[in-house]
Amino acid sequence: MKGDLRICKNGHRYYKSSDCPTCPVCEDERKPDNGFLAVLAAPARRALESAGIKTLKQLSKRSETEILKLHGMGPGSLPKLRKALHDEGLTFKEG
Ligand SMILES: [Zn+2]
Numbered sequence: 001m002k003g004d005l006r007i008c009k010n011g012h013r014y015y016k017s018s019d020c021p022t023c024p025v026c027e028d029e030r031k032p033d034n035g036f037l038a039v040l041a042a043p044a045r046r047a048l049e050s051a052g053i054k055t056l057k058q059l060s061k062r063s064e065t066e067i068l069k070l071h072g073m074g075p076g077s078l079p080k081l082r083k084a085l086h087d088e089g090l091t092f093k094e095g
Contacts, residue, residue, distance in 0.1 A: 036084035043072035060090040067092070 003017030012025035036056055037045050047070035053059050059067075059081065067073055067081065085091055 036081065039080050039084070040077050041074070044074060044077040047072035056085055056088050056090055059092075060085055061093055063093040063095050065095070 003015045005013060006016055007013050008023035008026055010026055012023050014024050037048065051070055053062065064078060068075065068078065082092070
């Protein structure tokens with residue numbers, strides 16, 4: 001079962017069996033901006049989101065120390081964040 005064929009407002013065709021109206025193609029296209037959130041564990045992701053950090057650009061304005069202080073953020077998430085920043089040519093703020 002592939003589900004029903006849907007066509008999103010941007011003309012993408014996709015199959016979905018649930019009631020969720022999210023188009024996977026549109027989701028993918030949004031990824032460059034906030035895809036780094038997807039590689040994080042849920043508590044770390046929520047920590048960033050509650051600090052208003054939803055993009056790598058916003059993340060690059062904070063220091064590693066600041067990020068580590070966020071509730072739910074573990075040291076294991078830092079290498080992933082560093083890499084995500086690096087891939088976009090960004091770094092954490094100094095200090
Ligand atoms: Zn779409």
